[in-house]
Amino acid sequence: MRGTIVKIISNLYTVETEQGRKECRARGRFRKDLLTPLVGDQCLIDEKQNYILEIFPRKNFLSRPTIANVDVALIVTSVKKPNLSLNLLDKMISVVTIHQIQPVLCFTKLDLLSKLEKKEIKSISSYYKKLGISVITNQEYKKLNKILKQKMVVVTGQTGAGKSTLLNKLNKNLHLRTDEISESLGRGKHTTRHVELFSIRNFYIADTPGFSSLDLNQITKEEIRDSFIEFQNFTCPFNNCMHDKEKNCQVKIAVENGKILKSRYENYLNFIKNR
Numbered sequence: 523m524r525g526t527i528v529k530i531i532s533n534l535y536t537v538e539t540e541q542g543r544k545e546c547r548a549r550g551r552f553r554k555d556l557l558t559p560l561v562g563d564q565c566l567i568d569e570k571q572n573y574i575l576e577i578f579p580r581k582n583f584l585s586r587p588t589i590a591n592v593d594v595a596l597i598v599t600s601v602k603k604p605n606l607s608l609n610l611l612d613k614m615i616s617v618v619t620i621h622q623i624q625p626v627l628c629f630t631k632l633d634l635l636s637k638l639e640k641k642e643i644k645s646i647s648s649y650y651k652k653l654g655i656s657v658i659t660n661q662e663y664k665k666l667n668k669i670l671k672q673k674m675v676v677v678t679g680q681t682g683a684g685k686s687t688l689l690n691k692l693n694k695n696l697h698l699r700t701d702e703i704s705e706s707l708g709r710g711k712h713t714t715r716h717v718e719l720f721s722i723r724n725f726y727i728a729d730t731p732g733f734s735s736l737d738l739n740q741i742t743k744e745e746i747r748d749s750f751i752e753f754q755n756f757t758c759p760f761n762n763c764m765h766d767k768e769k770n771c772q773v774k775i776a777v778e779n780g781k782i783l784k785s786r787y788e789n790y791l792n793f794i795k796n797r
């Protein structure tokens with residue numbers, strides 16, 4: 523029988539199958555093959571003995587949190603409290619794009635903005651939309667449900683951005699804890715490595731505080747460059763141009779002409795620095 527691993531606690535694997543959840547053990551040979559089953563793995567189980575027999579090939583996997591076969595990263599981004607960080611947003615978009623994960627951007631706390639500030643967010647949001655990224659606000663549940671249908675989803679974003687609040691609204695039965703952001707103790711408390719997938723209607727979601735610490739360390743600067751997909755619209759005289767100090771760089775010219783968002787370019791330079 524096929525299933526999806528939705529929870530792992532030491533050597534006990536919870537596998538969701540057509541016939542409900544089964545608590546399974548993994549067969550010894552996984553450890554011999556250095557293949558550790560992960561949350562998100564598709565597997566074959568022996569439902570009589572409650573053993574995982576086989577792990578199917580992965581589409582991708584993330585470490586910190588450790589999770590396999592992720593389709594979508596829901597990047598929850600507050601515009602105030604904590605303040606909008608385009609640096610963090612661009613970092614997340616790059617990291618997930620490089621892992622072949624579709625980024626979905628969800629702005630929160632727009633209610634805390636003035637009219638003028640809202641306009642600014644609108645213009646930023648339309649830039650990201652033009653990149654082909656789905657952009658929504660945390661008020662648009664219906665749209666969000668549609669986008670996430672049948673997907674394996676990880677949720678990411680700063681502490682206090684409104685991730686748990688949003689998930690609780692998508693599924694009334696979740697009862698995830700939500701916190702005031704002032705608690706600076708928060709991070710320490712949340713460093714648990716435990717990952718669990720919540721099944722919401724027809725998609726899986728992982729609420730993973732640790733994901734926000736995902737960084738670009740393991741990634742080459744060429745991969746980072748290519749994850750800024752709008753740069754590919756411009757052809758530079760230099761082959762393999764890093765769009766940094768090269769002469770007649772068309773990307774730099776596009777930034778000056780306002781065709782590329784300045785913050786995107788600045789964040790890019792910041793990410794490739796010292797590599």
Ligand SMILES: Nc1nc2c(ncn2[C@@H]2O[C@H](COP(=O)(O)OP(=O)(O)O)[C@@H](O)[C@H]2O)c(=O)[nH]1
Nearest residue numbers: 630631680681682683684685686687700701702
């Ligand atoms: N004003 C406002 N507050 C929000 C919104 N979404 C969440 N919050 C509040 O922000 C705080 C942090 O939310 P929480 O869901 O715990 O954030 P998490 O750390 O990302 O899971 C809580 O007090 C929420 O009630 C929003 O859209 N507007």
Ligand SMILES: [Mg+2]
Nearest residue numbers: 685686699700
């Ligand atoms: Mg939370």
Ligand SMILES: [Zn+2]
Nearest residue numbers: 758763765771
């Ligand atoms: Zn260039």
